Amino acid sequence: MQARPTNLDESKVQPYTLPDPLVMQDGTPVTCAAAWPARRAELLELFRQNVYGRSPPVPARIPFAVTGTDDRALGGLATRTEITLCPTGAPDGPAMHLLLYVPNAAPKPVPVFMGLNFRGNHSIHPDPAITFSANWTRYAAHFDAAKDGPLDASRGSRASRWPVAKILGRGYALATAFYGDLEPDFDGGWKHGVRGALATRPPPAADSWGAIGAWAWGLSRALDVLEQQPAIDTTRAAILGHSRLGKTALWAGAQDERFALVISNNSGCGGAALSRRNFGESVARINETFPHWFCSTFKRYNDQEADLPVDQHELIALIAPRPVYIASAAEDLWADPKGEFLSALHAEPVYRLLGRPGLESAEQPPLNHAVGGTMGYHIRSGKHDVTAFDWDQYLAFADRHIPRRAL
Numbered sequence: 001m002q003a004r005p006t007n008l009d010e011s012k013v014q015p016y017t018l019p020d021p022l023v024m025q026d027g028t029p030v031t032c033a034a035a036w037p038a039r040r041a042e043l044l045e046l047f048r049q050n051v052y053g054r055s056p057p058v059p060a061r062i063p064f065a066v067t068g069t070d071d072r073a074l075g076g077l078a079t080r081t082e083i084t085l086c087p088t089g090a091p092d093g094p095a096m097h098l099l100l101y102v103p104n105a106a107p108k109p110v111p112v113f114m115g116l117n118f119r120g121n122h123s124i125h126p127d128p129a130i131t132f133s134a135n136w137t138r139y140a141a142h143f144d145a146a147k148d149g150p151l152d153a154s155r156g157s158r159a160s161r162w163p164v165a166k167i168l169g170r171g172y173a174l175a176t177a178f179y180g181d182l183e184p185d186f187d188g189g190w191k192h193g194v195r196g197a198l199a200t201r202p203p204p205a206a207d208s209w210g211a212i213g214a215w216a217w218g219l220s221r222a223l224d225v226l227e228q229q230p231a232i233d234t235t236r237a238a239i240l241g242h243s244r245l246g247k248t249a250l251w252a253g254a255q256d257e258r259f260a261l262v263i264s265n266n267s268g269c270g271g272a273a274l275s276r277r278n279f280g281e282s283v284a285r286i287n288e289t290f291p292h293w294f295c296s297t298f299k300r301y302n303d304q305e306a307d308l309p310v311d312q313h314e315l316i317a318l319i320a321p322r323p324v325y326i327a328s329a330a331e332d333l334w335a336d337p338k339g340e341f342l343s344a345l346h347a348e349p350v351y352r353l354l355g356r357p358g359l360e361s362a363e364q365p366p367l368n369h370a371v372g373g374t375m376g377y378h379i380r381s382g383k384h385d386v387t388a389f390d391w392d393q394y395l396a397f398a399d400r401h402i403p404r405r406a407l
């Protein structure tokens with residue numbers, strides 16, 4: 001069946017009714033903070049069953065090895081450590097290569113920004129000592145070059161998205177890994193990643209996890225390993241992601257309450273944007289183009305979004321009361337900037353119930369102007385990307401919520 005045509009005209013948005021994050025499935029209203037954990041558990045289960053699928057249990061032990069370290073990296077600014085971990089617990093299973101920079105000047109332990117990257121660790125900075133990602137080379141042919149710019153194998157090709165020196169200078173560590181280490185991003189890629197390694201019941205069940213689930217789960221396994229690094233304060237771990245990896249960051253943060261702060265950069269459909277708002281990418285379009293991202297039940301809602309028992313504002317609510325930041329870009333209509341804002345706005349009642357200030361703005365703010373308390377939001381001018389402006393807001397938000405120690 002042909003998916004409904006994409007709507008990019010605000011005047012053609014149809015009315016919709018969102019499920020209420022503060023009403024239980026059986027109709028009981030959630031009126032006090034003590035009643036939230038039960039609703040939270042219910043929502044989490046609905047997202048597992050209907051959207052992202054179910055993640056496997058946490059392995060008893062995550063084997064890892066430090067493969068390289070240099071305490072005079074980046075001209076003495078940082079200690080660079082490379083860690084290879086085995087997220088499934090099996091030493092001969094898929095390997096995740098974590099690149100960690102820790103600022104030398106900051107009092108330890110330091111808070112950390114964590115996020116997956118699209119092009120291999122070597123793409124985030126020209127530092128010649130970063131191990132070139134073999135998995136990036138292996139799977140580069142599967143990249144959607146038209147959407148993501150020409151394939152560039154060079155070191156630092158994505159440095160504009162990762163202002164490493166600025167992050168370190170502000171007293172934060174940075175931990176990143178190539179998302180393709182967990183699963184290369186194409187239909188059938190599961191065979192080469194953690195889903196394949198852990199598969200117990202092909203063909204997959206309706207609620208078997210999709211690739212987004214696998215990437216999110218891998219971030220939690222990286223956090224397991226960072227917890228064993230004395231220089232890192234994992235009680236102050238921020239997780240961030242762009243686009244499909246923004247969807248991933250939200251799902252990781254929703255499930256794993258150890259992530260103290262969650263940032264979604266232009267995550268769009270299946271991320272921060274409301275599914276019921278017919279603007280930009282739709283559930284049908286995303287399932288058609290990326291059949292491997294979500295669980296198979298999600299396909300039931302192709303052009304039937306009103307039947308979903310959840311909507312994406314409830315994904316954001318699952319992060320409450322922890323700080324969450326949603327960022328949009330004005331020219332990124334495919335991701336529905338307004339739908340991303342509204343999702344945050346409709347999650348706000350949960351933050352309020354839990355005694356936290358929310359967005360503090362009922363209207364989408366003007367361009368390039370951040371708003372918010374425990375929830376942050378901005379829409380910046382420009383395209384689908386991660387820019388210096390975005391990072392300036394994230395660092396300011398982190399300074400407010402997971403501050404570094406005083407010298």
Ligand code: GCU
Pocket residue numbers: 147242243244245266267268269281286289334
């Ligand atoms: C496509 C896709 C989006 C996704 C984006 C990205 O545009 O339709 O859902 O967020 O790729 O990850 O860059």
